[in-house]
Amino acid sequence: MKNILVIGAVAAGTKAASKARRENMDMNVTVLTRDEYISYAGCGLPYYIGDVIKSKDELLVKTPEAFKKEFDIDVLTHHEAIDILPEAKKVVAKDLKTDKIKEFKYDKLILATGASPFVPPIKGVELNNIFTLRTVSEAIKIKQLINTGKVKNAVVVGGGFIGLEVAENLTERGIKTAVVELLDHVLPMYDKEMALLVQNELMEHGVDVITGEAVEAFEGDSDGNVKYAVTPSKKIPADMVIMSVGVRPNTELAQKAGIELGDTRAIKVNHNMETNIEDIYAVGDCAENINLITGKPAWFPMGSTSNKTGRIAAINLFAENAERDELRGVLGTNVVKVFNMNAAKTGLTEREAVKEGFDVETVIVPADDRAHYYPGYKKIVTKLIADRKSHKVLGAQIVGEGVVDKPIDIIAAAITFGARVDDLAKLDLAYAPPFSSAMSSTITTANVWLNKVADKVKGISPIEAHEKLSDKNVMFIDIRAEEEYMVKTIPGAVNIPKGRLKKELKDTPKDREIILICNVGKNAYLAYLTLKHMGFEKAAILEGGINAYPYELQ
């Protein structure tokens, strides 16, 4: 009987094993993992810490017993693979409970060794109560410590998804939490003005956000428990620290066996998930991806991609050429909840698109996620990134209290099928008041982009506007009603409601640089047309208006 061997038993490994079984009912399927827990929902760990998920058992999708009973798959926990012998087609593993060395023969081998948190060599990082969060065992330790009631202050190092999810959950448990992020904003993989909207949400919920600084040391007490995280400007109290500065693919085992790594240092695979060594496949977080837009190597260690690649490898193990499955590439689509705010992204950021040499044009458009007269609607802000010449959609980010996953999935689908912004604007999307708007946020955003590219309006981004605040030659005009202006506006803006623009600006020099401000950009667009008509040469609107402006308002 032929042997299919899988190393790693979380998302990609268990998916590959289950699918391999369904494809090959007459073979042995064996899975090795060094961990105690298998097939768990890593993505649920922050919510387990936050007690949204009460018991660890809720995180465990399937036990080894269930794999045996339901699929006749042997899952051996506490078994660490220490060598792959491609010539002999064997894997050497160590039973961590007995220290026994065992050999496993394979006809086909699938590597699903995943990724591990990266821990930088910071002084004091070995102190007690400094954790990473990747496995169920780590989550249990963290939760146990919190349950003692001794954690009053916590520091999260790293402001990526996991860091922010953890910060939210610690805050919900009554712990004063600080997030330290080296870049100048949280969510490093987002564009700054979008990420800042999320950062504001964190701060409004009492999380201290320290950006542009690295933790240089941890200080502890005489028992060796961490007490402070030290940055160049601050000494932050910390009874507990979660290190989440990123993950690295687990590739030592593969490398030792001569398996090639890619540019991203993850295991290089082709579209069929094959490595450079025959009969060895790599799937999930340990494997490299291809960016669907650029065609270049990329690494998106995501549960969504892990499951797909696991399935593809399993199909290909014994498939005839014509039946082989493949993954052309991924977009790195993601979504995260931070308190009441949701953020989602697909494709390239503006930064990345510029770096790739595209002729980039972007717009930022706030909209309601459904009909404004149907209670429960919330705001979302969409940033669309596309190429001026080809009109090809390159990426999008959506942030807000409303539904963001639907529109980001629409755009992810559009990019996958090579859509132009013109196509996006004409999509026939479902509409009834409880769900959407007659002109959905996606369609509106596409239309605004097309207007901008057709030079119907000149927009300036919130970041540019913010930089111009101190420039006395620039006139910021808030064209909203006086009542709204009074509640909040951009510091230094004057209030000229749009009906009075003609009268009040009649003596202003026509070469004066003017930035028009409203709530979302739509009324400012109208005002812009008025000013253009009056002969103003350097008028522009604040893209996304007050709603998308992430800096201080007064």
Next chain:
Amino acid sequence: MPEKHINCRGMQCPGPIVTLFKEIKTLEPGDIITIEVTDFGFKKDINAWCKKTGNELLSLEEKDNVITAKIKKT
């Protein structure tokens, strides 16, 4: 003390704030006004508005997607 109730459901901003401005002018100090709004941006705006106008925000509640603010004119 007279209490006034205004319904601004379905109104998008600036509707609720502008309406509130108008209504509060018709009241006497100490009077209470309750406003119902479905625009979630109002939650932040009403806090800022009360701070700037000096009126007192007695309560701010969210139920079944409707925000209800109770304000005392000062």
